[in-house]
Amino acid sequence: MITIQETEIKERGLLAVNRAKELGRPILISEVHHIEAINPLSFFNIGKDRYCGERFFWKDPTNEIVLIGLGISKQIQSDQATDRFFHVEREWKSFLEDSIIFNPYSKMAVGPLMFGGFSFDPYKEKTELWSKFADSLFHIPKYLVSILDGETYLTTNIVITPNDDFSLFSKVLEERNQLLHSLKQDHGAKSAVLLETTEISPERWKQAVDGVVKELTNGPLKKVVLARELRLSFTNKVEAEAVLGNLYTQQPASYIFAFESNGDCFIGATPERLVKKRGSEVFSTCLAGSISRGITEEEDRILGQTLLNDQKNLIEHGFVVEMIKEALEESCEEIILPEKPQLLKNRDIQHLYTPVIGKCSNDASLLLLVERLHPTPALGGLPKKAAVEKIRQVEDLDRGFYGAPLGWIDYKQNGEFAVSIRCGLLQGDEASLFAGCGVVADSNSESEYLETSLKFTPMLRALGGK
Ligand SMILES: C=C(O[C@@H]1C=C(C(=O)O)C=C[C@H]1O)C(=O)O
Numbered sequence: 001m002i003t004i005q006e007t008e009i010k011e012r013g014l015l016a017v018n019r020a021k022e023l024g025r026p027i028l029i030s031e032v033h034h035i036e037a038i039n040p041l042s043f044f045n046i047g048k049d050r051y052c053g054e055r056f057f058w059k060d061p062t063n064e065i066v067l068i069g070l071g072i073s074k075q076i077q078s079d080q081a082t083d084r085f086f087h088v089e090r091e092w093k094s095f096l097e098d099s100i101i102f103n104p105y106s107k108m109a110v111g112p113l114m115f116g117g118f119s120f121d122p123y124k125e126k127t128e129l130w131s132k133f134a135d136s137l138f139h140i141p142k143y144l145v146s147i148l149d150g151e152t153y154l155t156t157n158i159v160i161t162p163n164d165d166f167s168l169f170s171k172v173l174e175e176r177n178q179l180l181h182s183l184k185q186d187h188g189a190k191s192a193v194l195l196e197t198t199e200i201s202p203e204r205w206k207q208a209v210d211g212v213v214k215e216l217t218n219g220p221l222k223k224v225v226l227a228r229e230l231r232l233s234f235t236n237k238v239e240a241e242a243v244l245g246n247l248y249t250q251q252p253a254s255y256i257f258a259f260e261s262n263g264d265c266f267i268g269a270t271p272e273r274l275v276k277k278r279g280s281e282v283f284s285t286c287l288a289g290s291i292s293r294g295i296t297e298e299e300d301r302i303l304g305q306t307l308l309n310d311q312k313n314l315i316e317h318g319f320v321v322e323m324i325k326e327a328l329e330e331s332c333e334e335i336i337l338p339e340k341p342q343l344l345k346n347r348d349i350q351h352l353y354t355p356v357i358g359k360c361s362n363d364a365s366l367l368l369l370v371e372r373l374h375p376t377p378a379l380g381g382l383p384k385k386a387a388v389e390k391i392r393q394v395e396d397l398d399r400g401f402y403g404a405p406l407g408w409i410d411y412k413q414n415g416e417f418a419v420s421i422r423c424g425l426l427q428g429d430e431a432s433l434f435a436g437c438g439v440v441a442d443s444n445s446e447s448e449y450l451e452t453s454l455k456f457t458p459m460l461r462a463l464g465g466k
């Protein structure tokens with residue numbers, strides 16, 4: 001059983017109440033405790049009743065950082081399309097102004113932190129599918145568990161309004177104790193049974209690929225990523241806890257994420273980093289070019305060698321390297337980037353992979369880097385603007401948060417965004433899965449179709465469909 005003995009919030013709460021009254025606006029008070037190790041999935045699961053629809057989960061591929069958020073102490077959301085990244089950054093900084101933070105630890109990802117992301121293209125016409133997610137949507141949780149290199153920290157965030165009084169703190173502390181005590185009551189989750197899988201207009205999708213291939217041969221466009229959707233229905237409600245648990249064990253080498261909003265849950269296991277920032281250090285990833293895994297070790301090795309030497313895939317990959325290098329050079333003093341791609345192997349797919357490390361200048365914020373990078377030609381195309389316009393025009397799918405930056409930023413402005421692929425949107429007893437592929441002049445619509453089918457596999461397995 002975990003109990004938190006001393007608590008700053010109670011002692012210094014009065015300061016926060018007075019400050020909110022003085023300033024006449026809400027302010028944040030936040031405290032961090034080091035706690036005993038807990039199972040990250042259990043913490044997500046115990047939020048099911050009280051915080052359903054207000055949870056998030058994040059784990060990076062190396063298990064360096066695991067984050068679980070319960071409750072919403074503040075939401076930053078907007079459908080503003082112009083300057084959307086800077087808009088969110090301004091909101092985040094202004095929310096933090098005058099906040100009172102008790103954090104004796106110097107690690108990143110503890111203390112106040114916002115988790116969320118952006119839609120792929122805010123100019124694309126919206127459908128009902130993504131109605132629960134604004135184009136920019138971030139949550140600052142009430143309770144955040146951060147597991148960093150195996151050490152566990154609990155951050156409690158409280159927003160005090162000028163009308164609140166000291167009694168608020170007793171309520172929060174009681175709620176927090178109840179929450180920690182209920183950890184032992186996690187009984188796991190029930191799985192819904194898959195009834196039906198519908199591919200959305202596969203023939204129309206192949207025609208769109210053929211159309212784009214023709215334009216790539218003749219015009220200035222070099223690459224366009226086209227995506228499609230699978231719609232699944234189940235016997236009963238698909239529980240995020242069950243899907244998350246499956247992804248967590250089935251895809252250990254990926255980012256595992258879940259992000260709830262208004263009853264829907266965006267969930268997945270992506271291998272792709274967009275950008276991570278720690279102080280002035282910047283990390284990004286070029287990931288494009290795909291082939292399946294082999295059944296035997298030998299077959300797997302041969303498939304990997306085939307991919308490493310395949311001209312079409314090398315070209316597809318090269319466009320991503322070219323663009324990321326250029327985008328980071330604008331804000332980094334140094335960039336380290338290997339000359340040749342290597343292989344990144346996940347359970348179902350292997351990719352061409354080029355890691356990038358940079359040192360950025362002081363004025364480059366994480367969201368500035370996101371703005372420069374998104375979408376890379378791994379999800380958009382090259383040239384960026386023309387490719388996004390082409391996607392907007394020929395793709396039937398409402399991508400929503402698929403293919404877009406999803407991640408977190410802490411109050412010291414460190415953070416990380418992944419590119420949300422290999423993912424799906426859970427909506428009651430239904431789910432939509434998304435997968436795309438890089439179309440280049442050499443593409444063949446039938447093999448691109450098969451490549452997208454392969455990319456549905458991780459989510460299908462987690463949902464009991466494989
Ligand atoms: C678009 C997706 O994946 C991207 C496209 C790839 C490709 O076409 O080879 C490979 C990795 C990803 O950058 C997806 O999984 O939906």
Ligand SMILES: [Mg+2]
Pocket residue numbers: 288289290316437438451
């Ligand atoms: Mg491809």
